[in-house]
Every structure is written in C-alpha cells, then in structure tokens.
Amino acid sequence: MSGPIVVGVDGSPSAMAAVDAAARAALLRGAELHVVHAFLWPALHVPPDTSPLGPPAGGVRELVEQLLHEAVARARSAAPGVRATSAVIPGEAVAALEAESRTAQLVVVGHRGSGGISGLLLGSTAVHLAAHGHCPVMVVRGRSEPEGPVLVAVDGSPQGRGAIAFAFAEASLRGSELVALHVWSTWSDHGESGPGHPVELADLIADVDQLQAARERLLAQTLSEHRQRYPEVTVRPRVLRGGVRPTLIEASDGAQLIVVGARGRGGFAGLLLGSVSQAVLHHANCPVSVVRSGL
Structure with a gap:
C-alpha cells in the first residue's frame, strides 16, 4: 500500500506518543510521515497572528507552527532517518483526518486529546476514524514500547x-x-x-x-x-x-x-x-x- 503515514497532533502527551509510533511505522515502511494539525480558526474567533494586546510572539499561528516543529523533531528523534512533513489543515479534526485517510496508508492518533474543538478525543476523533476512515487507523494507548507479539x-x-x-x-x-x-x-x-x-x-x-x-x-x-x-x-x-x-x-x-x-x-x-x-x-x-x- 502506498501513501504517507499521517499522524494527528494537538499538543497533548497522547498525541506526542502517537508521533513516536507513527514515525516508527513510517520508517519500517519506507514511507513519508505527514504530521497534521486541524484547527477551526474562524469558529474560535481568535486572530491567527499576534494580538496587539498580547506578547510580541504570542500569535496562534506561531504556537501551532511551534507545535508542528516540535512534533517533527520528536518524530526524527524516535525514528532517525524518517522523512517528515507537516501541515496545518483548516477545519475540524474528524473531517480533516478522514480526508487525509483517503490517500494515506495508515492514520495514527492518540487515545486522548487536549479537549475542546481541536482535541483528539477517543469518544469523537478516534472512534469516528476507526469506523469511517479510508485506511487502517492506529490508536496509541497503553504500553507504547514495540515489544511482544x-x-x-x-x-x-x-x-x-x-x-x-x-x-x-x-x-x-x-x-x-x-x-x-x-x-x-x-x-x-x-x-x-x-x-x-x-x-x-x-x-x-x-x-x-x-x-x-x-x-x-x-x-x-x-x-x-x-x-x-x-x-x-x-x-x-x-x-x-x-x-x-x-x-x-x-x-x-x-x-x-x-x-x-x-x-x-x-x-x-x-x-x-x-x-x-x-x-x-x-x-x-x-x-x-x-x-x-x-x-
């Protein structure tokens, strides 16, 4: 099966554990790892760039880009040599990841997200993807060490x-x-x-x-x-x-x-x-x- 390994991130510890597992999966398959973050910018009524009332580097866009940068760095640390890209996808997490699953060979998510609109919650994103994704879905939970059968x-x-x-x-x-x-x-x-x-x-x-x-x-x-x-x-x-x-x-x-x-x-x-x-x-x-x- 061709296509990238897609992992959804939201900054939660569970999502970062999913990055580790996704990076290893990509390296084993010789596939590209695609790290994505879905965000409903308009619905939150938050300006994407720095607010004049906030710190000079505190815009939401900068925070998201930093999140993706950290996730890619973590992926390369977990699986040295893995090819990794990243993207911010406007929209809701479930719809965005389901769309990504059309061209992916595997979608990886954490079992629990950060909550709120963009959180990867087991009761919503993971279950929906498992039922409706267009490729296999891995939900990372429990022991993440690749040991045992x-x-x-x-x-x-x-x-x-x-x-x-x-x-x-x-x-x-x-x-x-x-x-x-x-x-x-x-x-x-x-x-x-x-x-x-x-x-x-x-x-x-x-x-x-x-x-x-x-x-x-x-x-x-x-x-x-x-x-x-x-x-x-x-x-x-x-x-x-x-x-x-x-x-x-x-x-x-x-x-x-x-x-x-x-x-x-x-x-x-x-x-x-x-x-x-x-x-x-x-x-x-x-x-x-x-x-x-x-x-």
Whole structure:
C-alpha cells in the first residue's frame, strides 16, 4: 500500500506518543510521515497572528507552527532517518483526518486529546476514524514500547480478512511473532437459544470438545492463506472459550499491538465497532489498529 503515514497532533502527551509510533511505522515502511494539525480558526474567533494586546510572539499561528516543529523533531528523534512533513489543515479534526485517510496508508492518533474543538478525543476523533476512515487507523494507548507479539482478533468472518492481512504484514515488518486469537462461547454457538429457547446443560457439556475442535479448524483455515504469503512470520494460534471483550483486553497486556476488524459477524462473537472494537479501543493495554471491512 502506498501513501504517507499521517499522524494527528494537538499538543497533548497522547498525541506526542502517537508521533513516536507513527514515525516508527513510517520508517519500517519506507514511507513519508505527514504530521497534521486541524484547527477551526474562524469558529474560535481568535486572530491567527499576534494580538496587539498580547506578547510580541504570542500569535496562534506561531504556537501551532511551534507545535508542528516540535512534533517533527520528536518524530526524527524516535525514528532517525524518517522523512517528515507537516501541515496545518483548516477545519475540524474528524473531517480533516478522514480526508487525509483517503490517500494515506495508515492514520495514527492518540487515545486522548487536549479537549475542546481541536482535541483528539477517543469518544469523537478516534472512534469516528476507526469506523469511517479510508485506511487502517492506529490508536496509541497503553504500553507504547514495540515489544511482544502482534495480536490479531480472528472471528472467522469474511469481513475480518482485512484485519488478518494487516496483522501479518505488520508482524513481518516488525519482525515479531503473531498471535492469532479466536474467542468463542457455547452461547454464541447456540444462536437459536436464549429467552424462549432453553439449552440443555448436558447438551452443552457434550458439545464443548467438538466445538473447541471445530473452532481450531476454523482458525487454521482462516490463517492458511496468509501463512503461505508470509512464511517468515511465526504464528501462534490460540482458541479460547470465554467473553470476547475481556479475553482480548487481557491478552493485549503482553502485546505490542492488537489488530481488530471494525465489523464482524455480529452478536457476542462479532467484532463490531461500538461493542468489541470500541471496548478494545477504550481498554487495551497496548496500541490498537482497526481495519475496516474492504480495506
């Protein structure tokens, strides 16, 4: 995939951590890093240049340019040799970064911004980009050190193939192990059950071993094509029974990155933004990459 790595900055510590991660991602891919700051100048009714009532070098434009200068310097320190550019984009952060995602190969944001109109807040910018971006989105949170395996959540749906492909490529670039995690429950495998459709406990117990074996086969089949394409990647398949959200969040504790799809099968086993994916975005212990279906 061509295009730059785009990172949104607002001066917050979270955004600066995103700059570090974005710079490393750009260097690994041999791509340009594009640092952007979106700002609603007219809506704030703030003159862009120095105010006659303020300090001689205190204009908003100078402050923003200084912010971008510091972000680019930080990027070059985090990933020496990275090619970095910067720009101020007039407009609201969500719209600006979504537009940037049309030509980017990856957009990176922090999990929490500085607040206000231009802040990169998880409840707005990060979630919106994860759901509507035109390229994969990385939300930097938790441990930012690139240590441990890449973790990918596999639900077996066609819509999740993009996340698996991204995770294999990322593990290859990083030279890391890939943990492919599939989580299931007896409830999710008895879709007709529920209120008005009781399931006999004896039937569930008898089915557990068969269901576990079936899930292991599903995971192996889902990974086979990508394993052939990336023979250098060491893959560790894991099939666990339990709740999808808590299991993924717990597994993220030892990972350097967790990759999820934005839309899956639905229900308890699906990776739907707003349920599983959003829970991971809010609570994972490492950066999160969200790959929408079709990317």
